[in-house]
Amino acid sequence: MKHIFKNLTFWVLTAIVSGVLLGHFHPEIALQPILEKPIKFSLYFSEFEIKTTFSELLSSLFISIVKLFICPIIFLTITLGIISMGDLKKVGKVGAKALLYFEIVTTVALFIGVVIANVLRPGDGVVTSEIKGGDISKYTKSAEVGFSWMKFFWDNATLQVLLLAIILGVALSNYSGRDKIVNMLAPISKKIFWALHKVMLLAPVGAFGGMAFTISKYGIQTLLPLAKLMVTVYCTMACFIFVVLYLILRTYKIDLLKFLKYIREELLIVLGTSSSEAALPSLMEKLEKMGCSKSVVGLVVPAGYSFNLDGTTIYLSMAIIFLAQVFNVHLDLQQILTIIGILMVTSKGAAGVTGSGFIVLASTLTAIKVIPVEGLALLLGVDRFMSEARAITNFIGNGVATVWLANNEGEFDREKMEAAFEG
Numbered sequence: 001m002k003h004i005f006k007n008l009t010f011w012v013l014t015a016i017v018s019g020v021l022l023g024h025f026h027p028e029i030a031l032q033p034i035l036e037k038p039i040k041f042s043l044y045f046s047e048f049e050i051k052t053t054f055s056e057l058l059s060s061l062f063i064s065i066v067k068l069f070i071c072p073i074i075f076l077t078i079t080l081g082i083i084s085m086g087d088l089k090k091v092g093k094v095g096a097k098a099l100l101y102f103e104i105v106t107t108v109a110l111f112i113g114v115v116i117a118n119v120l121r122p123g124d125g126v127v128t129s130e131i132k133g134g135d136i137s138k139y140t141k142s143a144e145v146g147f148s149w150m151k152f153f154w155d156n157a158t159l160q161v162l163l164l165a166i167i168l169g170v171a172l173s174n175y176s177g178r179d180k181i182v183n184m185l186a187p188i189s190k191k192i193f194w195a196l197h198k199v200m201l202l203a204p205v206g207a208f209g210g211m212a213f214t215i216s217k218y219g220i221q222t223l224l225p226l227a228k229l230m231v232t233v234y235c236t237m238a239c240f241i242f243v244v245l246y247l248i249l250r251t252y253k254i255d256l257l258k259f260l261k262y263i264r265e266e267l268l269i270v271l272g273t274s275s276s277e278a279a280l281p282s283l284m285e286k287l288e289k290m291g292c293s294k295s296v297v298g299l300v301v302p303a304g305y306s307f308n309l310d311g312t313t314i315y316l317s318m319a320i321i322f323l324a325q326v327f328n329v330h331l332d333l334q335q336i337l338t339i340i341g342i343l344m345v346t347s348k349g350a351a352g353v354t355g356s357g358f359i360v361l362a363s364t365l366t367a368i369k370v371i372p373v374e375g376l377a378l379l380l381g382v383d384r385f386m387s388e389a390r391a392i393t394n395f396i397g398n399g400v401a402t403v404w405l406a407n408n409e410g411e412f413d414r415e416k417m418e419a420a421f422e423g
Contacts, residue, residue, distance in 0.1 A: 008203060012268040015204035016211050019272070023055070023215025030055040030216035043068065055216060058209025062202050063278050069196050071157060073281045074302045075165045076189040081295030082169030083178055091170070091295070094409055098300050101401055102308040105248075106347065109240055109310045110340050113317030116236045122229040122318075123325025126378075162302045196281050203265075207272020214274070214384050226382045229322055233386050236314055237393045245400045252407040256400075258421045262290065263399060267392060274387045276395040280305065283399060291416035292406035300405050304398035311393025313347045315386060319361055323375040335368060342367055358383070 023030050032054045039050040048064040051057055082091055154160075172178045246256045260267065263286055266279035280301065287297045320339055324331050331339070342364050358376060365373040406412040 009265045011204040012207050015208035016272045019208040019211030023212040027216035030212040055209045055213035059206050062206025066278050069281045071161045074161050078165035078298035079169045081298040106313045109313040110317050113314040117318040117321035120232050122232040123322040126326045158302050203269045210273040234389050237389045270391045270395050271388050276391040287402050290420035291413035293411035296406040296411045300402040309394050310397035311390035315390050323371050
């Protein structure tokens with residue numbers, strides 16, 4: 001019993017269940033206003049916001065604290081990793097392989113989403129009058145501006161820090177006094193990870209707030225009209241994880257189930273907070289401990305959070321096909337290929353745009369001009385419930401990508417992996 005009570009996984013799982021119960025039976029407590037208005041502040045190129053209601057306050061406070069660690073951890077991990085790698089050509093090779101891997105796997109995810117949505121047809125028979133819609137004006141206005149890679153870069157702090165760290169790491173690799181700088185940065189990195197471990201003890205608080213807010217605001221009853229869509233999306237993402245990602249890891253004889261068990265605490269945090277960012281620093285540390293080199297972890301994980309959004313890609317493709325079925329719009333093969341082509345580009349920006357996938361969805365619907373963009377209002381009520389599946393799939397996908405690329409580059413220690421899996 002002592003071992004269980006000291007286990008963070010136990011407390012996060014307990015917090016998720018407690019949050020669901022509070023949100024369902026006492027939504028007025030979960031939605032009780034605590035602050036008069038949200039608290040917003042900027043640091044490390046990023047913007048943070050502390051929400052007003054009791055449940056949102058707990059969740060947003062935890063996520064904001066963890067996000068403070070993301071930029072310094074990425075910066076130090078990449079800089080020290082490139083210096084330790086020494087061979088700058090290898091750095092470029094890893095980066096190029098990572099981008100190629102991201103494009104191939106997310107394209108596979110797109111096709112899987114389109115095929116399963118067309119086979120199971122979750123939009124057939126949906127009565128739109130039974131679904132409580134929402135205001136989509138802010139998404140359609142943003143979509144009218146169009147997708148911009150420059151805006152995507154300036155809105156994405158992770159990419160900015162990634163680029164800065166790569167430049168500094170390359171510069172220091174050619175600097176004769178780099179050992180002094182490494183000796184200065186290495187202890188700082190250890191101190192930051194030590195502080196992160198202390199902050200992660202608050203994970204149950206964040207998970208409790210996140211689940212309490214979701215259930216209290218949207219209610220389980222909102223799922224009923226779109227239950228088939230929910231089930232289809234979750235089953236599709238499970239299929240992607242346990243078939244596609246399983247086969248990717250099997251190429252190097254690594255057991256996906258053991259890997260998932262190894263990162264179970266982080267998966268529960270992502271589930272509770274609906275944010276893969278909440279567990280990003282912890283994932284980077286665990287990947288290093290299981291044998292991936294610091295340089296590969298530093299390059300692949302931050303880049304993956306912008307370009308390897310497997311779960312988001314599946315959801316975007318399925319949402320468009322779903323809306324076409326709801327409004328009885330027949331999509332021919334050319335139109336489906338056009339949708340896939342558009343999403344291959346715009347889905348990469350889903351993490352760096354306010355409103356995430358909704359702006360990308362609005363942009364895609366506007367571009368193909370055959371499905372009413374107003375249909376997005378039907379998805380607002382259940383989007384929060386599906387965001388957990390998106391975040392978890394994105395999270396696992398980035399972990400698998402890092403492990404595969406580390407093996408492919410010969411930057412993986414199997415003895416460390418076995419020791420990590422055995423606990």
